[in-house]
Amino acid sequence: MRCLFIAFLFISLSLTNSSLDAQTINDNQLWTGGTFGLKLNKKFSVSLREEFRLDNNMSSLKTDFTELGVKFKLNKHFSFAHRFRYIDVPNKKNKRRLSFDAYYSWKKKDFPLSFKYRFRFQDTKKFNSKKQANDYIRNKFTLKYNASKLVDPYFAYEIYFRFDGKNEFRKTRITLGLDWRLSKKMGLTTFYRLQNDINVKTPTRLNIVGLTFAYNLSLRKKSN
Numbered sequence: 001m002r003c004l005f006i007a008f009l010f011i012s013l014s015l016t017n018s019s020l021d022a023q024t025i026n027d028n029q030l031w032t033g034g035t036f037g038l039k040l041n042k043k044f045s046v047s048l049r050e051e052f053r054l055d056n057n058m059s060s061l062k063t064d065f066t067e068l069g070v071k072f073k074l075n076k077h078f079s080f081a082h083r084f085r086y087i088d089v090p091n092k093k094n095k096r097r098l099s100f101d102a103y104y105s106w107k108k109k110d111f112p113l114s115f116k117y118r119f120r121f122q123d124t125k126k127f128n129s130k131k132q133a134n135d136y137i138r139n140k141f142t143l144k145y146n147a148s149k150l151v152d153p154y155f156a157y158e159i160y161f162r163f164d165g166k167n168e169f170r171k172t173r174i175t176l177g178l179d180w181r182l183s184k185k186m187g188l189t190t191f192y193r194l195q196n197d198i199n200v201k202t203p204t205r206l207n208i209v210g211l212t213f214a215y216n217l218s219l220r221k222k223s224n
Helices: 002-019
Strands: 025-039 044-055 060-073 078-088 095-107 113-126 134-145 151-162 168-181 186-197 204-218
Parallel strands (some): 025 204
Antiparallel strands (some): 060 078, 095 113, 134 151, 151 168, 168 186, 186 204
């Protein structure tokens, strides 16, 4: 597992460095929003997410989206999710995105480090457009450290692979963040993310600051 993570990181950094030799567009963005989660039972949960993304050095609205999701937990290691996202793009055609996720999680009792791997297939298409949808496979690896009852720092690495006749890696993300536990039901995530395009003529490098709020409820009855 560790070797696979190192291999993906090495490939990503190599591709990123070669891509950034070309003229690069730089921008600073702010991503902020919130998620409401509802646990229906031991296996199923649903979520509603709203997010706003500001670009042009955080001065203008790039997109905002609403996302509905359902998640199924197979066991303590594996889970699956399906999500639908409606994306509003100011002064352009809006988009819809479908994604299918598979998760593997590892955590050992009384050990502060935990690991999560997410495999995602996503299909994005503009409304009222005859153009082919953009299809990606995304592999994401996350290491989290249980620092205290209040906060857990984490590191995440993600790489995008595009189909649609392209069949090549297109984007990498490296994220450093903090997961805050405000209460049993409320949480806050803050992060910094470096995102780089690869295998494109004019790559874009984004410095992203994120702030997301989460509120979770459960319909499960507590056992006595």
